[in-house]
Amino acid sequence: MTHAPILQVEDLAKTFTLHTQGGVQLPVFDNVSFTVSPGECVVLSGPSGSGKSTLLRSLFANYLPDAGHIKVRHAGGWVDMVTAEPREILAVRRETMGYVSQFLRVIPRVPTLEIVAEPLLAQGVTRDEAEARARALLARLALPERLWSVPPATFSGGEQQRVNIARSFIRAFPILLLDEPTASLDQANRETVVALIIEAREAGTAIVAICHDAPVRDAIATSLFDVTEFAAAA
């Protein structure tokens, strides 16, 4: 079973120039090309510092590459995340591409349940249904019920990570970018998250992930992409 790609990376290059450090150049990668189709999970491999996070953040347009294209199938056409207008990128992030980072970055003082339900509310799902689905997902991720009405600012790393996961998996994105989604989780929670990722993949989500944990990687990956092969010359 093969699908046409939903994400096409072509000849991507990224170098950081640090003007505050006398213009030091930090080349990261060069000539990166790959495609991801619905139902595929490409895990980026390579040691720390090899540019995996820089590549993943570039795909989300959080970093701006110096050359190349990141073409995303969106709303019946293609959007190049390298050259698109901010409002087009925001539309892609709203409808097509989700990003799960290691860190929860949310508005202060908003309760956990609200944070998790919010993506559904934004899609026009009724409040009752959105909250019911948020409760079900938080329960599946074993986040204690007494925490649901509390803002996650004071939660432990693992608890915040599960809020982050819940918020990202409550709705189906055509493309998901995962940066160490199981990093600070215990064994049981890690298994739950792996099951969520596999369910999303089998439902047709195209996934690009960074994942150092070998058993998790083996469970979710349909292919590996070695970033070190594309290291830019210093």
Next chain:
Amino acid sequence: MGVSEPLLTADGVTKLYPGGRVGCRDVSFNLYPGEVLGIVGESGSGKSTLLNCLSAKMEPTAGSISFNTRTSGLTDIFQLSEPERRLLMRTDWGIVHQNPRDGLRMGVSAGGNVGERLMAIGARHYGNIRQEALDWLTRVEIAEDRIDDRPRDFSGGMQQRLQIARILVSNPRLVFMDEPTGGLDVSVQARLLDLLRGLVRSLGLAAVVVTHDLAVVRLLADRLMVMKDGEVVESGLTDQVLDDPHHPYTQLLVSAVLQV
């Protein structure tokens, strides 16, 4: 009006002060409905001059600014007659001043401050006006029983929220904000930002927010323009400009922020 039509366009906006001092130079952008544009830069970078031009308080020396009016599409705001421009400012536009005293009538009750703007656009029924004022006071988290109090008896944060209610009651499509959280305690700032963010998103407002506070734009703005010496040195998606700044000045600005 289609979503693809800009609400506000600036084309080569330049303001020179007497003696040739540059206020701002050659600023161009399109702002779309529902989009929030942040303008950052330090004091003297030209961001306030630009905001004054955009909001029709000051005519630029060169370049043009057009607003998509309900009746005649994109129109140069300085080609409008004075009454037309004033009508625009009372209805489709709102300006949140840094100092609430510039946006409020301090001697008039809170309800009066909100109702006044409704009356300016033709509302006459006292009961309706009072009810609408009450609704808005509640939405900006001001207790109902303060409706007859004067803003001079309010705290700074409450005055700022009242100013916001006064503006939003006329259902504007574009809001200009000049350092909206300036001069407030940090905890009050956070609450005001939460409120602004919720209102901007739920009402689909377009906004231009001028500030020197990067945390404010991170939370409120979709996109960012960084100004230095009157010119835009970098612009783009807010998180991209803040997390991967390219211009030396932006890198300096971002690296100067204390991490807490």
